[in-house]
Amino acid sequence: MANNPDLGTAFGRDEPAFVPYLAAGDPDYEASIGYVEALARGGADVIELGLPFSEPIAEGKTIQDAIVRALDAGMTPDRYFEFVEDVDVDVPLVCMTYYNLIYQYGDEDGPRSFVEKAADVGLTGFVVPDLPAEEADPLRTACDExxxxxxxxxxxxxxxERLDEMREQVSGYVYVQARLGTTGARDDVSDQTDESLARIDDWKVPKAVGFGIKKGDHAARIVRAGxxxxxxxxxxxxxxxxxxxSDEPVSAVADRLETRARELKQGALRGARERAKAGGD
Amino acid sequence: MSETGKFGEYGGQYVPEALMPAIEELTDAYERYVLNNEDGFMNEFRERLRDFGGRPTPLQYADQLSGAYDAEVYLKREDLLHGGAHKLNNALGQVLLAKYMGKDRIIAETGAGQHGTATAMAAAHLDMPCEIYMGRTDINRQRPNVFRMRLNGAEVNPVTVGRGTLKEAISETMRDWATTVETTHYVIGSIVGPDPFPRMVRDFHSVISEEMREQSRERLGRLPDSVVACAGGGSNTMGAFAEFAEDDEVELIAVEAGGSSLAVDEEEGVAPNSATLSTGDEGVLHGARTKLLQDSDGQIMESHSVSAGLDYAGVGPELAHLVDTGRVRPVNVDDDAALEGFHRLSQEEGIIPALETAHAFGYLHENPDAVGDVTVINVSGRGDKDLQTVIEETEQRDLDVDVDMSVFDTAGGAM
Known part of the structure; x- marks a missing residue:
């Protein structure tokens, strides 16, 4: 991939963005390429592509298991960069991983080598769950470079103050964590979402909500909330x-991913229509 | 963050955002109650350590070892602390602090089960509900401690991911905390994790070296030439070293688990040892920048040691720093030497040590000339929990010191 639109463009359209996540290399390299491409066909506007780390402390069981499958199948940072080059999608890819992998990459200590390589293969940005704003200066500097x-x-x-600190450092979009805890699909949408969105109402970066969202109706509800x-x-x-x-053929799994992606994107669009009708922005 | 949370390049706060407010709240509570003794917190802590814990623990002259190694060998008897290990110092401090902070639930991880046991005891003592996360491998090799935790009323949650040891248990406890952070305090069991944990856990354990220092002055009229302690995550180590940090004439020796080999299998992601200080590289794990056993990509290795309590791929950031500055000397001995140390202390001194502790005695045996004329060895815990492991592991090896259990065959199992 190369020359994909940036996050500003992806979020800049007059509709809510759908941002799916998959762990790269789950359950193996080839299948995973197909799955990521299926998400793009299903209407993804941005894709968060996980680089598996052995100690994913922010993940629930579902993604922990995906990470184990991907690592067992041989995923490494270098394979991941090849993956990003091989996958044929025209949406921005954001690298989601843990700080130690970014820190260790290349010859020099610190995040610069990893970020340089990421830019080289066409990644658009980073989400790093174990890197709070307090420790983010070196990565922010490399990202700027x-x-x-x-x-x-x-x-x-x-x-x-923590909000202010993040507001100064954030770019691309802000990831609003819908509830406390780890990642994992849930059957409801937390009220904490509305409160969190209200707290950052005046931020200029786009606000994307995640953690626990499973169905089109959830997506609609989240978009209605702003x-x-x-x-x-x-x-x-x-x-x-x-x-x-269940040893399903890769194409069948890809079809189901595409269908679910479409349902989620449609849900988000429905939420936007309902919000407009209700006289919101 | 204030620079006090760093030890040179090490330390810091690498945790999910959801936990950061709790870390800030904890930092505030640590500074107020622990550092400034607000509401008499430290007085109550010391009082409870005395009455419930049995402090101070003795400094004992080891007659046989002293004779054998031609040095004055003293033992700091943390194995005599309530629960049978140094772990209570920290567990009691943190559970009490959680109470002062108004939290109403305690969670903790445990490897060998000593920290889980100490936390369960402290939680029962202070009437707090308590849940312990423990890897499935460790549950099976440390059964007596599982019984003890359950008897004290703690829930024990098995962790089945990965190899099911301490590393996975810490990750899982952090996940619980990320969900329940508003009501729950995470009693971390070593000088690891995000700031302020490494400082705070060190402070609760530094009573060990405080007593060592006083007892040495009183008994010997001088400080020892060296202090020797085993090191996994490093809590007994820093506890034994902290008050000697400025005493340059006292050498501080951290004995790590050399396991079966210091070589690393990158392909399998396995380091058959836990010698992080001796062989690890700088990286970020479980909230802190420190020395780690990791592969060249930065994936964390599966560590190994015959002793569950040392079986961890990381180490406290302060200890990593003290090794870099040359203040602490990292050494290691392998599984065989630890087992021999175990048997030797049991037979020569009548003290059955924890397998973790036994590493320190393995080192003393291999390097009697490296500890000076007067040494204090921290007996971090007792070995009741390890009997099953030791008997099995001993049978599989050809050790210099051994013990014959054929009495069971002679008795024929008839009741």
């Missing part, structure tokens, strides 16, 4: 897991 975005996660517990985008991970990884367990 190579023109990449650094997305921060706003949690339901984030308030006051989100500019909807992030969905575990509900999609569940499809990969089921397909892998």
């Amino acid at each position: 190579f023109g990449l975005d650094l997305v921060f996660i706003v949690a339901p517990t984030t308030r006051g 989100a500019d985008g909807v992030i969905v991970g575990s509900a999609l990884v569940d499809i990969v897991a089921e397909g892998t367990e």
Whole structure:
């Protein structure tokens, strides 16, 4: 891939963005390429592509298992960069991973080598769940040098000065964590979402909400609440897991991913229409 | 963050955003109650350590070892602390702090089960509900401690991912905390994790070296030439070293688990040892920048040690820093030497040590000339929990020190 639109363009259209997540290399390299491309066909506007780390402390069981499958199948940072070059999609790809992999890459200590390589293969930005704003200066500096975005996660517990600090460092979009806890599909949408969105109402970056979103109705609800985008991970990884367990053909799993992606994108669009009708912005 | 949370390049706060407010709240509570003794917190802590814990623990002259190694060998008997290990110092401090902070639930991870046991005891003592995360491998090799935790009323949650040891248990406890952070305090079991944990856990354990120092002055009229302690995550190590940090004449020796080999299998992601200080590289794990056992990509290795309590791929950031500055000397001995140390202390001194502790005695045996004329060895815990492992592991090896269990065959199992 190359010359994909940036995050500003992806979020700049007059409709809510759908941002799916998959772990690269789950359950193997070839199948995973097909799955990521299926998400793009299903209407993804941005894709968060996970680079598996052995100690994913922010992930629930679904994504932990995906990471184990991908690592067992041989995924490494270098394979990941090849993956990004091989996958044929025309939406921005954001690298979601943990700081140690970014820190260790290349010969020099610190994040610069990783960010340089990421820019080289066409990645657009980063989400790093174990890197709070306090420790982010070196990565922010490297991102600025190579023109990449650094997305921060706003949690339901984030308030006051911490919000200000993040607001200064964030670019691309802000990841609004819909509920406390780890990643994982749920059957409802948390009220914490509305409160979190209200706290950052005046931020200029687009606001994408994730954690626990599973269905089109959830996506609609989130967009009605004011989100500019909807992030969905575990509900999609569940499809990969089921397909892998039951030895389903890769094409069949890809079709199901595409269908679910479409449902989620449609849900987001429906939410936007309902919001407009209700006289919102 | 204030620079006090860093030890040179090490330390910091690499945790999910959801936990950061709790870390800030904890930092505030640590500074107020622990550092400034607000509401008499430290007085209550010390009082409870005395009455419930049995402090101070003795500094004992080891007659046989001293004779054998031609040095004055003293033992700091943390194995005599309530629960049978140094772990209570920290567990009691943190559970009490959680109470002062108004939290109403305690969670903790455990490897060997010593920290889980100490936390369960402290939680029962202070009437707090408590849940312990423990890897499935460790649950099976440390059964007595699982019984003890359950008897004290704690829930024990098995962690089945990965190899099912301490590393996975810490990750899983952090996930629980990220969900329940508003009501729950995470009693981390070593000098690891995000700031302020490494400082705070060190402070709760530094009573060990404080007593060592006083007892040495009183008994010997001088400080020892060296202090020797085993090191996994490093809590007993820093506890034994902290108050000697400025005493340059006292050498501080951290004995790590050399496991079966110091070589690393990159292909399998396995380091058959836990010698992080001796062989690890700088990286970020479980909230802190520190020395780690990792592959060239930065994936964390599966560590190994015959002792569950040392079986961890990371180490406290302060200890990593003290090794870099040359203040602490990292050494290691392998599984065989630890097992021999275990048997030797049991037979020569009548003290059955924890397998973790046994590493320190393995080192003393191999390097009697490296500890000076007067040494203090921290007996971090007792070995009741390890009996099953030791008997099995001993049978599989050809050790210099051994023990014959054929009495069971002679008795024929008839009741």
